[in-house]
Amino acid sequence: MxxxxxxxxxxxxxxxxxxxxxVAVLPLLAGYIVLMExxxxxxxxxxxxxxxxxxxxxxxPIADAVKLLLKEDIIPDKADKLMxxxxxxxxVTMALLAYSALAxxxxxxxxxxNIGLLFILAISSLGIYGIVLGGWxxxxxxxxxxxxxxxxxxxxxxxxxxxxxxxxxxxxGSLSMKDIVQAQSDQGVWFAFSVPFGFFIYLVxxxxxxxxxxxxxxxxxxxxxxxxxxxxxGFRWSLYFLAEYANMIIVxxxxxxxxxxxxxxxxxxxxxxxxxxxxxxxxxxPALLTLGVALYSLSLAPKQPVKIQKIVMLxxxxxxxxxxxxxxxxxxxxxxxxxxxxxxFWFMAKVFAYIYAFLWIRFTFPRYRxxxxxxxxxxxxxxxxxxxxxxVGVAIVLRQQWAWGPIVSLIPTTLGxxxxxxLLAKDDxxxxxxxxxxxx
Amino acid sequence: xxxxxxxLFIFFAVLAVVSAILLVTRRNIVHGAVFLITTLLSTAGIFxxxxxxFLFIVQVILYVGGIMVLFVFVIMLVNLDDSMRQVQFNxxxxxxxxxALVLAAQFxxxxxxxxxxxxxxxxxxxxxxxxxxxxxxxxxxxYMLPFEIASILLLVAMIGAVVMAKRRVE
Amino acid sequence: xNDGRTTKAISGMDSVNTTVxxxxxxxxxxxxxxxxxxxxxxxxxxxxxxxxxxxECIIGYLHRGVEKIAEHRSYQQFAPYVDRMDYVAAVSNGxxxxxxxxxxxxxxxxxxxxxxxxxxxxxQRIASHLLWLGTHALDIGAxxxxxxxxxxxxxxxxxxxxxxxxRLTTHAFRIGGxxxxxxxxxxxxxxxxxxxxxxxxxxxxxxxxxxxIWVGRTKGVGILNAADAIALGVTxxxxxxxxxxxxxxxxxxxxAYEQYEFDIPTRDTGDTxxxxxxxxxxxxxxxxxxLQAVENIPTGPIMARIGKVLKPPPGEVYHSIEAPxxxxxxxxxxxxxxxxxxxRVRPPSFINLQAFDRMAKGALIADVVAIIGTIDIVxxxxxx
Numbered sequence: 001m002x003x004x005x006x007x008x009x010x011x012x013x014x015x016x017x018x019x020x021x022x023v024a025v026l027p028l029l030a031g032y033i034v035l036m037e038x039x040x041x042x043x044x045x046x047x048x049x050x051x052x053x054x055x056x057x058x059x060x061p062i063a064d065a066v067k068l069l070l071k072e073d074i075i076p077d078k079a080d081k082l083m084x085x086x087x088x089x090x091x092v093t094m095a096l097l098a099y100s101a102l103a104x105x106x107x108x109x110x111x112x113x114n115i116g117l118l119f120i121l122a123i124s125s126l127g128i129y130g131i132v133l134g135g136w137x138x139x140x141x142x143x144x145x146x147x148x149x150x151x152x153x154x155x156x157x158x159x160x161x162x163x164x165x166x167x168x169x170x171x172x173g174s175l176s177m178k179d180i181v182q183a184q185s186d187q188g189v190w191f192a193f194s195v196p197f198g199f200f201i202y203l204v205x206x207x208x209x210x211x212x213x214x215x216x217x218x219x220x221x222x223x224x225x226x227x228x229x230x231x232x233x234g235f236r237w238s239l240y241f242l243a244e245y246a247n248m249i250i251v252x253x254x255x256x257x258x259x260x261x262x263x264x265x266x267x268x269x270x271x272x273x274x275x276x277x278x279x280x281x282x283x284x285x286p287a288l289l290t291l292g293v294a295l296y297s298l299s300l301a302p303k304q305p306v307k308i309q310k311i312v313m314l315x316x317x318x319x320x321x322x323x324x325x326x327x328x329x330x331x332x333x334x335x336x337x338x339x340x341x342x343x344x345f346w347f348m349a350k351v352f353a354y355i356y357a358f359l360w361i362r363f364t365f366p367r368y369r370x371x372x373x374x375x376x377x378x379x380x381x382x383x384x385x386x387x388x389x390x391x392v393g394v395a396i397v398l399r400q401q402w403a404w405g406p407i408v409s410l411i412p413t414t415l416g417x418x419x420x421x422x423l424l425a426k427d428d429x430x431x432x433x434x435x436x437x438x439x440x
Numbered sequence: 441x442x443x444x445x446x447x448l449f450i451f452f453a454v455l456a457v458v459s460a461i462l463l464v465t466r467r468n469i470v471h472g473a474v475f476l477i478t479t480l481l482s483t484a485g486i487f488x489x490x491x492x493x494f495l496f497i498v499q500v501i502l503y504v505g506g507i508m509v510l511f512v513f514v515i516m517l518v519n520l521d522d523s524m525r526q527v528q529f530n531x532x533x534x535x536x537x538x539x540a541l542v543l544a545a546q547f548x549x550x551x552x553x554x555x556x557x558x559x560x561x562x563x564x565x566x567x568x569x570x571x572x573x574x575x576x577x578x579x580x581x582x583y584m585l586p587f588e589i590a591s592i593l594l595l596v597a598m599i600g601a602v603v604m605a606k607r608r609v610e
Numbered sequence: 611x612n613d614g615r616t617t618k619a620i621s622g623m624d625s626v627n628t629t630v631x632x633x634x635x636x637x638x639x640x641x642x643x644x645x646x647x648x649x650x651x652x653x654x655x656x657x658x659x660x661x662x663x664x665x666e667c668i669i670g671y672l673h674r675g676v677e678k679i680a681e682h683r684s685y686q687q688f689a690p691y692v693d694r695m696d697y698v699a700a701v702s703n704g705x706x707x708x709x710x711x712x713x714x715x716x717x718x719x720x721x722x723x724x725x726x727x728x729x730x731x732x733x734q735r736i737a738s739h740l741l742w743l744g745t746h747a748l749d750i751g752a753x754x755x756x757x758x759x760x761x762x763x764x765x766x767x768x769x770x771x772x773x774x775x776x777r778l779t780t781h782a783f784r785i786g787g788x789x790x791x792x793x794x795x796x797x798x799x800x801x802x803x804x805x806x807x808x809x810x811x812x813x814x815x816x817x818x819x820x821x822x823i824w825v826g827r828t829k830g831v832g833i834l835n836a837a838d839a840i841a842l843g844v845t846x847x848x849x850x851x852x853x854x855x856x857x858x859x860x861x862x863x864x865x866a867y868e869q870y871e872f873d874i875p876t877r878d879t880g881d882t883x884x885x886x887x888x889x890x891x892x893x894x895x896x897x898x899x900x901l902q903a904v905e906n907i908p909t910g911p912i913m914a915r916i917g918k919v920l921k922p923p924p925g926e927v928y929h930s931i932e933a934p935x936x937x938x939x940x941x942x943x944x945x946x947x948x949x950x951x952x953x954r955v956r957p958p959s960f961i962n963l964q965a966f967d968r969m970a971k972g973a974l975i976a977d978v979v980a981i982i983g984t985i986d987i988v989x990x991x992x993x994x
Binding site for chain 1: 817
């Protein structure tokens with residue numbers, strides 16, 4: 001194939017192809033994550049969730065997308081039209097742009113920047129403008145306040161999350177996403193297990209960065225200050241929505257790459273083979289799982305009440321079978337292809353697991369009040385993240401000077417950070433700072 | 441590859457200049473801020489074209505993602521109606537224009553006189569493939585003292601800002 | 611004061627026409643349509659930056675003239691109307707009214723009727739507190755407990771439906787006793803519910819009571835001290851959370867309460883967290899009462915001998931009960947005819963709502979929603 005394409009364009013073909021795939025797939029993926037959220041929410045609330053539109057609600061995102069596209073585009077009278085048009089655009093563009101440095105598999109990356117991680121962080125911080133300009137453009141006092149609060153929250157927790165990432169960077173020695181995964185592969189242990197506090201801080205920081213509960217006060221419906229999205233409807237609102245969920249996936253992607261081993265197979269050192277073949281058990285797992293899903297969908301198909309739902313269920317089963325086939329076929333392909341395809345599968349599986357954690361946390365905890373939120377960020381997370389970075393520095397010295405092992409050297413770090421965390425948490429007890437003295 | 445570089449440079453340069461002009465001519469301050477953001481981003485693009493990745497990323501994170509956010513916050517929190525109604529140009533615009541032309545002529549002459557220096561010689565040694573490491577090496581070895589001084593300056597500024605803000609509340 | 615349309619401004623808000631009072635003071639209007647005001651309540655807040663400097667509750671959006679209607683209905687005809695006041699806890703409204711008229715008539719319901727009334731009222735208390743818990747948690751951001759609470763409430767409503775045919779506005783009791791005998795399986799259903807419920811309420815406690823975020827949102831918020839509570843006439847869980855041990859079931863027992871052993875939970879700070887703990891504990895105590903009552907329902911008639919046409923002798927009576935929300939009182943004046951001369955209802959939510967200003971002063975905007983929720987008001991009762 002390299003002969004057909006002139007050499008001047010060849011290096012650009014694959015990245016452009018990947019970019020097109022990502023831009024095309026992402027809205028669909030974001031839509032299905034919304035469906036996943038609704039189903040998981042329903043499951044935790046002892047109910048069923050969307051069941052009507054498509055079998056088990058599987059066509060719900062499509063129905064929602066069509067509805068949003070057909071809605072009337074309302075622009076408030078005194079709103080700044082240029083900004084009103086521009087703000088959601090900024091949000092979506094930045095959210096999508098961040099995917100260019102994300103490595104979904106060893107072969108699936110648009111651009112292997114050697115500042116990859118910093119690039120994603122930079123682009124995420126640009127997404128704040130979408131919120132701030134959107135709040136401003138709505139010409140409503142409360143939208144603006146809500147937007148500014150959202151932005152302040154984002155900036156604060158970005159700092160904490162960034163510091164948590166630095167601790168991993170110190171250990172990996174590089175900013176390139178591929179190198180970080182490689183470091184985890186060399187180490188044999190994912191950074192989530194060797195630097196658990198870094199993972200914890202990043203988890204909390206990423207929840208706050210994407211404005212999810214328990215940090216979603218600026219967006220909550222039962223609060224008095226309306227959020228920045230209030231005046232947006234229809235397609236413009238769906239752009240904001242897409243940006244929010246794309247941000248969630250990016251943040252999950254960063255966490256997966258840095259803490260959860262990226263595309264590495266869990267149990268990468270476990271090489272037990274299926275007796276009689278050269279295939280390892282854990283390698284056969286993706287294909288088996290997808291096959292299981294396909295068979296389950298097939299079994300559900302006859303039970304659907306309406307014909308269109310039966311058809312869609314069969315289509316879903318066919319799709320899962322195809323994916324299972326590809327995954328199984330990769331088992332017999334050269335190792336590079338196997339790693340590429342299975343790597344993408346494991347990456348996406350971990351991303352979904354991280355997003356599931358987001359959803360789980362959202363539906364379990366109440367909401368923080370804004371001042372409590374800022375207090376948590378500045379007086380607990382940032383000091384803890386700083387201590388973590390220093391601790392990792394100590395661990396590196398231990399490794400280099402006294403040749404401690406990669407995992408053992410991090411134990412003092414974890415213990416030290418744990419001690420500091422307990423101290424900070426006790427100091428930060430929920431005190432009645434809420435009310436000034438009454439008595440008038 | 442060469443042509444792509446040149447095309448991108450022309451794109452970023454034009455974008456920077458146009459944004460700068462729009463920035464100073466907008467009546468609406470928020471629009472002005474947005475055009476300043478575009479200008480800064482174009483400059484960052486030019487840094488990237490020169491293979492100075494660290495500068496590019498620092499420009500984006502700090503300037504656009506930090507300082508401009510601060511600007512925008514302040515602009516939005518301050519009551520702008522008065523400033524919007526002020527007259528943009530006063531009666532001395534003719535003199536100002538003439539002086540600007542004189543200044544421009546001086547700049548152009550200086551650039552034309554030194555045009556030989558604009559053609560940079562080919563890269564002598566090899567550039568380190570990782571710009572960030574190179575910057576870090578330099579910063580932590582040769583330029584350690586200025587780095588520390590700058591850090592302390594920033595720390596003092598941060599503490600000062602917090603103290604000033606706190607005092608206002610009480 | 612009889613015109614329930616507007617309350618007087620309690621805090622120094624003389625003019626409510628301007629929207630910007632000073633550099634930092636604005637007036638914020640919440641409601642009457644708002645996801646968190648639990649009905650059509652309008653709250654005007656005077657804000658000083660983030661903090662509430664004063665507030666005014668404007669009610670009357672649900673006023674239906676219930677007390678006036680009472681003057682033109684016979685005593686039995688009026689009984690279904692009282693359910694519609696506190697529509698969340700209809701059974702207790704009915705209990706209060708029926709007992710008040712029985713007092714006026716000088717009779718008493720037979721023992722069997724009294725015990726069944728107690729069981730149903732305590733089940734209703736649990737249901738009312740469950741609804742309160744779900745909506746209060748929802749306002750503070752916990753999205754899940756509301757569904758669990760409604761699942762338990764469903765069981766109670768099923769019992770009511772099997773008993774008297776209605777889930778919400780039950781008209782379960784009649785003046786003089788009960789109309790319906792308990793259905794077959796009433797005791798089993800109640801026992802089964804009470805046994806399941808202990809485990810469930812522990813589950814809700816694990817979700818909220820020790821949760822850092824919940825404690826942070828509710829501790830120290832909306833404090834009402836005991837002296838203020840008594841001065842404002844607050845009753846019910848709000849009063850008990852402020853440290854005053856006063857429960858009409860123990861102080862002036864009615865129905866069959868003196869036969870049973872139960873505790874009155876009290877706390878001492880009077881903040882939102884304390885009110886939460888008091889109501890959770892009350893649910894447990896109600897369950898305890900139900901279990902004791904259901905063991906031993908006396909046999910006998912369910913209706914006293916009072917005749918079909920009720921003409922109480924001229925006179926007046928005030929009878930109050932401990933409704934889930936506080937002291938629910940009925941002041942009935944009879945002029946000797948079949949229709950009462952005057953029925954005045956003392957709704958707990960109406961009087962508890964007056965404590966809102968005291969609780970909200972100095973609180974942050976985000977806490978206002980929590981404070982409204984913690985008083986546990988039902989607008990049907992506030993406005994009648």
